[in-house]
Amino acid sequence: MKEETFVIEGMTCASCALTVENAVKKLDNVEGAVVNLTTEKLTVDYDPDKVSEAEIEKAVADAGYGASVFDPATAKSQAERQDQATQTMWQKFLWSALFAVPLLYLSMGSMMGMWVPSILNMSLHPMIYAVVQLCLTLPVMYFGRRYYVNGFRALFKGHPNMDSLVGVATTAAFVYSLYGMYHISLGHAHHAHELYFESVGVILALITLGKYFETLSKGRTSDAIQKLMKLSAKEATVIRDGVEQSVPIEEVLIGDLILVKPGEKIPVDGTVVSGHSAIDESMLTGESIPVEKAVDEKVYGASINGQGSLTLRAEKVGDETLLAQIIKLVEDAQQTKAPIAKIADRVSGVFVPVVMTIALLTGLFWYFIMGESFVFALQVGIAVLVIACPCALGLATPTAIMVGTGRAAENGILFKRGDTLENAHHLDTIVFDKTGTITQGKPQVVSIYGYGEDDQSLLAQVASIEKLSEHPLSQAIVEKAKAEQLELVEVANFTSLTGFGLQADVAGKTLYIGNHKLMVENQIDLAVAQEAVDQATDMGQTPIYVARDGQLVGLITVADLVKEDSKQTVARLQAMGIDVVMLTGDNAKTAQAIAKQVGIEKVVSEVLPDQKSQAILDLQAQGRNVAMVGDGINDAPALATADIGIAVGSGTDIAIESADIILMKPEISDVIKTLTVSRLTIKIIKENLFWAFIYNVLAIPVAMGVLYLFGGPLLNPMIAGLAMGFSSVSVVLNALRLKYITLG
Numbered sequence: 001m002k003e004e005t006f007v008i009e010g011m012t013c014a015s016c017a018l019t020v021e022n023a024v025k026k027l028d029n030v031e032g033a034v035v036n037l038t039t040e041k042l043t044v045d046y047d048p049d050k051v052s053e054a055e056i057e058k059a060v061a062d063a064g065y066g067a068s069v070f071d072p073a074t075a076k077s078q079a080e081r082q083d084q085a086t087q088t089m090w091q092k093f094l095w096s097a098l099f100a101v102p103l104l105y106l107s108m109g110s111m112m113g114m115w116v117p118s119i120l121n122m123s124l125h126p127m128i129y130a131v132v133q134l135c136l137t138l139p140v141m142y143f144g145r146r147y148y149v150n151g152f153r154a155l156f157k158g159h160p161n162m163d164s165l166v167g168v169a170t171t172a173a174f175v176y177s178l179y180g181m182y183h184i185s186l187g188h189a190h191h192a193h194e195l196y197f198e199s200v201g202v203i204l205a206l207i208t209l210g211k212y213f214e215t216l217s218k219g220r221t222s223d224a225i226q227k228l229m230k231l232s233a234k235e236a237t238v239i240r241d242g243v244e245q246s247v248p249i250e251e252v253l254i255g256d257l258i259l260v261k262p263g264e265k266i267p268v269d270g271t272v273v274s275g276h277s278a279i280d281e282s283m284l285t286g287e288s289i290p291v292e293k294a295v296d297e298k299v300y301g302a303s304i305n306g307q308g309s310l311t312l313r314a315e316k317v318g319d320e321t322l323l324a325q326i327i328k329l330v331e332d333a334q335q336t337k338a339p340i341a342k343i344a345d346r347v348s349g350v351f352v353p354v355v356m357t358i359a360l361l362t363g364l365f366w367y368f369i370m371g372e373s374f375v376f377a378l379q380v381g382i383a384v385l386v387i388a389c390p391c392a393l394g395l396a397t398p399t400a401i402m403v404g405t406g407r408a409a410e411n412g413i414l415f416k417r418g419d420t421l422e423n424a425h426h427l428d429t430i431v432f433d434k435t436g437t438i439t440q441g442k443p444q445v446v447s448i449y450g451y452g453e454d455d456q457s458l459l460a461q462v463a464s465i466e467k468l469s470e471h472p473l474s475q476a477i478v479e480k481a482k483a484e485q486l487e488l489v490e491v492a493n494f495t496s497l498t499g500f501g502l503q504a505d506v507a508g509k510t511l512y513i514g515n516h517k518l519m520v521e522n523q524i525d526l527a528v529a530q531e532a533v534d535q536a537t538d539m540g541q542t543p544i545y546v547a548r549d550g551q552l553v554g555l556i557t558v559a560d561l562v563k564e565d566s567k568q569t570v571a572r573l574q575a576m577g578i579d580v581v582m583l584t585g586d587n588a589k590t591a592q593a594i595a596k597q598v599g600i601e602k603v604v605s606e607v608l609p610d611q612k613s614q615a616i617l618d619l620q621a622q623g624r625n626v627a628m629v630g631d632g633i634n635d636a637p638a639l640a641t642a643d644i645g646i647a648v649g650s651g652t653d654i655a656i657e658s659a660d661i662i663l664m665k666p667e668i669s670d671v672i673k674t675l676t677v678s679r680l681t682i683k684i685i686k687e688n689l690f691w692a693f694i695y696n697v698l699a700i701p702v703a704m705g706v707l708y709l710f711g712g713p714l715l716n717p718m719i720a721g722l723a724m725g726f727s728s729v730s731v732v733l734n735a736l737r738l739k740y741i742t743l744g
Helices: 014-025 053-062 078-109 126-143 145-156 162-185 189-194 197-221 223-231 322-335 341-369 374-387 391-410 418-426 434-438 455-466 472-483 516-521 527-538 566-575 588-598 609-621 633-641 653-658 670-704 717-740
Strands: 002-009 030-036 041-046 066-069 235-240 243-248 257-260 269-275 277-280 291-293 310-316 413-415 429-433 439-450 492-497 501-506 509-514 542-548 551-562 579-583 602-604 626-630 644-648 661-663
Touching: 002 053, 014 030, 014 041, 014 053, 014 341, 041 053, 053 066, 078 126, 078 197, 126 145, 126 162, 126 189, 126 197, 145 162, 162 189, 162 197, 162 341, 162 374, 197 374, 197 717, 322 391, 322 413, 341 374, 341 670, 374 670, 374 717, 391 413, 391 418, 391 670, 391 717, 413 418, 413 670, 418 644, 418 670, 429 434, 429 609, 429 633, 434 439, 434 579, 434 588, 434 626, 439 455, 439 472, 439 527, 455 472, 455 501, 455 509, 455 542, 455 551, 472 542, 472 551, 509 516, 516 542, 527 542, 527 551, 527 588, 551 588, 566 579, 566 588, 566 670, 579 588, 579 609, 588 602, 609 626, 609 633, 626 633, 633 644, 633 653, 661 670, 670 717
Parallel strands: 429 579, 429 626, 579 602, 626 644, 644 661
Antiparallel strands: 002 041, 002 066, 030 041, 235 243, 235 257, 257 310, 269 310, 277 291, 413 661, 439 551, 492 501, 501 509, 509 542, 542 551
């Protein structure tokens, strides 16, 4: 199967999007098709050996719309298309208003006692009055011609849309007005009072104004991607054959040496080969504190260099950079349809035909049953058609998804799919891996006890021996000595005792460094350290004994320390009603000690990587919606098995590949932000759907004249046009609230 994205032209409402989807889904060997009305893109999963791109484009064309394969390299960016659409819509409105305003003045001015030239007085010169109105209406109809072209094409193909409603309504008013002109030409001057040219012109102008504001608002929903795209550097200073030269970013090659001066943007992903600096990576990870970078450390394109100069080797360029991958993930998430959107789809599929039927029946009711004039019946029918646009329904979900995923990306949280954003709000259980997720993933020296030995001297001697070992605990001791700026001593006769520890000579005396078994074998009395050992093991720390001349001279405790935000995160999750579980391959005693520190009561320990996924399945069998948070290769099966896999950004590529959500920062407090984004987005989607539904439920009866039956007002078609446009704008503005709500 292949996934391809197409740009769709001519869509105006949810009914259009559904029509395109259904047309493509009917093709054989097409597995799925999803249209995003906000981005105007179609994503198709199909068998390229049996279905061609041309066939998909033809299916869309047969449905009445345009389709072309989206090529990121040549296609206009979302921002450019939105800007162009907004500018075009504004120009159409201005031109429409230029003719609609005098048209409205001419038709309503004399009725309201305003001055109108005598030559245009409907009583004195009815035919001139009618012809001038016609001449002012035709340009507005020309500028709004898409409502007729798209609307009638969709109507004749059997799937009417929003344009069909507007097209039918204004055409009916226009044709009736022409009929009135015919009667005026026969000498029936009173028909000058039954012209509806101003309704046609003003409705089209107001609907165009509403579409302008809608397009303007929709453009703001994709701000996050636009900001990300603007982050990348435009040029890079490369060193080729020893010569520095500035080249466009597109010409940087893998392996190039790149010089980055203080304050400059890092142009591509790479590894530092010389220099030292602090890098601001906030635009990629949301982390505000600069990160220190030295030789052999990774740097990422679009991050900003601090005060130092760096030389780096380019390793990923173009679409392979972290920034490009982030943009791709956000776009994919925004393109995916959330399950809740199916509600709007089901309604939109039948909405327009039902509205057209209601409009017809309403007109017949007032004309034949209530005995009102044909003009009255026509006006009511037009009002029903104009106000009942399903645009707001179509925008309710995608706008919220776009803003939600964009806001998450700005905070270093990447959703791979839009449906993940929705599904996250159902979670009731979160399982955390221990090492590297709850803990820092790197052993550190916690305590040093010298028994008849100076602590600093003891650490220097032990570190001198541990330096010769590759064991992670050894590296922790060496790092501690470096941090204390201790001078290491000369070591002789180094021996690694597998399963026990290390042995070496320092200053002519043999030191034994290792575990309890090594001390027992050498008959070392450990009584002096027993209390410290008990405390250390209770805290999940590993004791390392040091002996010389048959006596214990020191104890060093090492532990993978809990992250600073772990305890607070667990407490907040529990306060949100989430059940928290720790899953680890570590021994039960250490696991329980770490769990106790952070407040986790449920612990599953001593499990192998393949058993981790079984632990997830066991929780799901209890009816739980489970998220797995992890960072290592051994977490990948569990991440894939969970309802939602969350990979901590400092983790491996395999873990990230298996996950549904990626946290760019190592802090697990971002899990809180993830759930907050999901819950707020779904809340806003539900609000949008409610108001879109309630708007039509309340507005259509008013347009039908229900209030008029009981002595209330009748809805003017022009007011209906204005209300319809702003119903869509209100939905988009509601979604934009997500941009300003605190997540943490």
